[in-house]
Amino acid sequence: MQAPILINEPLLTPDMKRTRSGATQLFRKDYKDRQFTSEENADVVLRPPERHLFAELIGGQWCWVNGCAECNGKPRDWMTYIECDKHDVCRTCKTPRSQLTESPWGGKHGWQCKPCAEIEHEAEKVEALAAMPEEHDEIDYRLEDNPRCPYCDLQFEVESEEIDGMVNSEQERECERCDDTFTIEAEVSVTYSTPRIKRAAQGKESLR
Numbered sequence: 001m002q003a004p005i006l007i008n009e010p011l012l013t014p015d016m017k018r019t020r021s022g023a024t025q026l027f028r029k030d031y032k033d034r035q036f037t038s039e040e041n042a043d044v045v046l047r048p049p050e051r052h053l054f055a056e057l058i059g060g061q062w063c064w065v066n067g068c069a070e071c072n073g074k075p076r077d078w079m080t081y082i083e084c085d086k087h088d089v090c091r092t093c094k095t096p097r098s099q100l101t102e103s104p105w106g107g108k109h110g111w112q113c114k115p116c117a118e119i120e121h122e123a124e125k126v127e128a129l130a131a132m133p134e135e136h137d138e139i140d141y142r143l144e145d146n147p148r149c150p151y152c153d154l155q156f157e158v159e160s161e162e163i164d165g166m167v168n169s170e171q172e173r174e175c176e177r178c179d180d181t182f183t184i185e186a187e188v189s190v191t192y193s194t195p196r197i198k199r200a201a202q203g204k205e206s207l208r
């Protein structure tokens with residue numbers, strides 16, 4: 001882990017709160033005015049010497065701390081905006097972000113460049129299709145609790161707000177794994193509840 005670097009800025013005091021705006025660090029004393037800190041009302045505005053550094057109060061002193069997960073020996077995650085230049089690379093081919101021509105795909109273990117994502121997608125598709133039985137029986141894809149792609153068998157989720165539009169009405173879908181299209185239709189079973197109405201006690205009812 002990279003050691004914190006003391007920030008040499010005499011205006012900084014330990015009673016300030018630090019907020020981040022991109023890589024920019026905004027410091028503001030708590031004036032109890034409930035205002036959001038902005039570059040306009042901040043007491044001190046600092047840009048880090050390198051963009052993966054951010055300010056932390058350590059033992060009463062403001063320091064630059066390395067926010068890059070890998071520099072700190074931690075796995076990469078979805079949040080990749082604070083990676084250092086060395087680690088801000090495609091998780092598969094290690095292409096640096098600065099050399100990308102198309103926006104990358106985010107991911108749990110760091111981002112992936114578009115060409116790598118496409119190669120992986122094609123490989124997953126080929127593998128899934130190869131694992132399918134030769135004979136297709138439509139019965140296997142009828143009245144299922146969870147919908148599955150009829151080409152590659154991928155089980156997928158339907159959002160509850162999508163269900164209404166699918167009840168007794170076919171909708172077209174594209175499979176995210178094999179890119180093929182099929183139709184999906186929902187069938188809903190109806191149940192009834194018939195509780196008694198709670199009335200104020202009167203007449204015959206009150207005798208019971």
Ligand SMILES: [Zn+2]
Binds near residue numbers: 069071083084086
């Ligand atoms: Zn790093």
Ligand SMILES: [Zn+2]
Binds near residue numbers: 092093114116
């Ligand atoms: Zn790549």
Ligand SMILES: [Zn+2]
Binds near residue numbers: 177180
């Ligand atoms: Zn599929």
